Amino acid sequence: MARSTPLGSGFARIAVIGLGLIGSSVALGVRRYLPDATVTGYDAAAGVRDAARDLALCHDLPDAMREAVADADLVVLCVPVGAMAAAAEAMAPHLAPHAIVTDVGSCKASVVEALAAALPAHAIVPAHPVAGTEQSGPAAGFATLFQHRWCILTPPEGTDPAAVARIAAFWEMLGAEVEVMAPDHHDRVLAITSHLPHLIAYTIVGTASDLEEVTQSEVIKYSAGGFRDFTRIAASDPTMWRDVFLANREAVLDMLQRFSEDLSALQRAIRWGKGDELFDLFTRTRAVRRSIVEQGQDDARPDFGRSHD
Amino acid sequence: MARSTPLGSGFARIAVIGLGLIGSSVALGVRRYLPDATVTGYDAAAGVRDAARDLALCHDLPDAMREAVADADLVVLCVPVGAMAAAAEAMAPHLAPHAIVTDVGSCKASVVEALAAALPAHAIVPAHPVAGTEQSGPAAGFATLFQHRWCILTPPEGTDPAAVARIAAFWEMLGAEVEVMAPDHHDRVLAITSHLPHLIAYTIVGTASDLEEVTQSEVIKYSAGGFRDFTRIAASDPTMWRDVFLANREAVLDMLQRFSEDLSALQRAIRWGKGDELFDLFTRTRAVRRSIVEQGQDDARPDFGRSHD
Incomplete structure (x- = not known):
């Protein structure tokens, strides 16, 4: 395939479908950490597309999904997991044959099944970046959301190992640490x-x-x-x-x-x-917290570092 | 009574009994915000007393509770609620007649009862500063822990209103906002x-x-x-x-x-x-969060302001 592959990601054109907290963070992350790639975006809600344009999340933000995914080397599905099947079906006829599809859904077995059914001819590497905040929408995203967070890949059996490696590299460039796991x-x-x-x-x-x-x-x-x-x-x-x-x-x-x-x-x-039973459990749970802080999965400062001044 | 009352607190000598997170924060708060008062401290554990001395939490830290409470105008009980009765009984014979007793227990009906039984002749103004972190012990305390937090007073019926007012003023000087409520x-x-x-x-x-x-x-x-x-x-x-x-x-x-x-x-x-039922509840709970942030009871920054860099 004679497409230009910028150094780093190996993806020249990346389409982000769904521009909520995670989708907007992916788009901003790509722009910051993979500056050679072109990001196209799409959201089913016209209001979200307008907001995303105002925020300049993407290089290109057409009103039709078809245009967003056409020519994409990588498509990142960032819609709610219940909307994955419909989004994959809608893009299927417009996807380049070499395009790799990944997603960010919080559960994977159902998503793997939906994507495999809708896109039988494409390489699918489902992903779950374990990151987020309580906020939603295109204005909530930020480029560093995935820094030092885990991203779990759950490729279906038989997925081309090269595609898995490229998706792993993609998430690592956004700052995540990658693990591979069975969907179940x-x-x-x-x-x-x-x-x-x-x-x-x-x-x-x-x-x-x-x-x-x-x-x-x-x-x-x-x-x-x-x-x-x-x-x-x-x-x-x-x-x-x-x-x-x-x-x-x-x-x-x-x-x-x-x-x-x-x-x-x-x-x-x-x-x-039975005070002893309570005390024993409460002592045991302390140790779990200690491990989380030791392994860098949370802020060690008391009270999450909230200000008391 | 001819005792010296420094401007501000109205308490010349304050005894803090129990030097964990809350007790040490009270001691440090008094030293910072009521610099004219003398703080004496006591903890039943010798190791905690030693640590508290190293940290200079109090002006005076005797090895006997008796000495810590003698001559105190105010005693702040900062022991676990199950230890309140024993602590009050132990101090009863040594307390000055004019001393006011308060506490910091997280539940109040049982504490009101225990303190009233052990100290029938003293003014008792139970309190609960709604503040804390997940850390414990004398090294965990800090002077600003009570800033902008609520402190709930639950005086038993018949308590001298002047004593309630003095305790309210005390907590306000440590930075808290005070409410009065029935213990139940x-x-x-x-x-x-x-x-x-x-x-x-x-x-x-x-x-x-x-x-x-x-x-x-x-x-x-x-x-x-x-x-x-x-x-x-x-x-x-x-x-x-x-x-x-x-x-x-x-x-x-x-x-x-x-x-x-x-x-x-x-x-x-x-x-x-039943997705609609889930969606309705999840929409309702968002509004509660919004109110908490609007009323300054939590950090508005996403993810508690945790760092993502």
Whole structure:
């Protein structure tokens, strides 16, 4: 193939489909770290396309997906996981034969299946950059979002190893560290480290809002005792998370079952005054935090480094 | 009474009993914001007393509680709530008649009862500064911990209003905003805004540690997807939290029951693919976060302002 391949990425033309927090961060990351590549962008919402143009996220931002993906060497799908199948089907007729397709979905088995069905002739290397904030939309993105975060690749069996290597290199250039994992295993790991935490945070914020004798204003006023940390997570994008729970249903329900059993055991310990059981668990959980900080996966400063001045 | 009252606090000699995160922060706060007052300190653990001396937390740090509280105009009890009764009983014979006693316990009905029983002749103004970090011990304290945080006073009925006003002024000088509340109501508000979030965080970190097919190292590696926020809360002091759950058992169990019902409803929505129910809740919870940020109870910066560079 006689296309120009800039040094570094090996992709001359990169299309980002879906310009929310992650998509806009990918586009900005490419512009900063792969300055030789051309970024085209597309979002199904006209308002998002307009905002993305105002923010100059991409070199080119046509009104039709067809034009965004035509001639692309790499397509990065950054839509909610429930929208992956439709987006892949819509682009299929317009994709160059050599184009590699990757995505950023938070669950992988269902996405691998959808992409393989829609794009049987293309190299597909699904990815999940484990990074984000509670904010959404094209203005929320920033080029350094993936720095020092993990990006998990889940290529289906039989994927060309060269395509996997190129996608790994792409994410590394955006600052991520790359791991390869089977889609099913990914979905179980993320069910516990990401999906269940979000489900629980959404639930407790809902529970607090519904109390009749504690007012909403009291919940907000005294949120510094722990609750506010949960509200940050429960402020994440509703569409994205609805899709994650529906798409990763089995693993989420299994982890939820285990969590509920453990919660019942703690409930019983409280009811019967078994202080030793509580103390033992609370001591064990401290060690996990220590490891996360030691391995650079969180800020070591107390209270996430929040200002107290 | 002919004692010297420095301008500002109205307390010439302040005793801080218990020198963990909160006690050491009170001592440092007094030294910075009430420089005319003398701070004496005490901790039941000899190692903590030694550390506190090395850190120069107090003007005077005797080896006997008796000496720390003698001549104090104000005693601030900063021990775990399960140790309040014993500490109050131990100091009772040595307390000056005019001394006012306050505390920093995270639940109040049981503390009000314990202090009133042990110190029937003294003015008692229980307090709960809603502030803290996940760290513990005398080296974790800092003078600005209470800045712009709420401090809830729960004086028992019949408490001298002048004593309440003096304690309110004391916490305001440490930077807090003060509210007065009935002890039972406090315990229900904090059960949802602080105690239940901690219980849930401890539980999920425990659940994640026990999974057989997801390794501990995977849980830590991919914790940036939400889990790491929970580990911060689950790193809080085990003794303190054991005591809180046992002392505020009724309110915690009630809130936990409501939470479990709501979680079951979400579980059912996921199992039956009811995306609209999920979406509606996830949209509602966003608004709560917005209010918390608007009211200055959390950092507005995405991801708590964590660095991404």
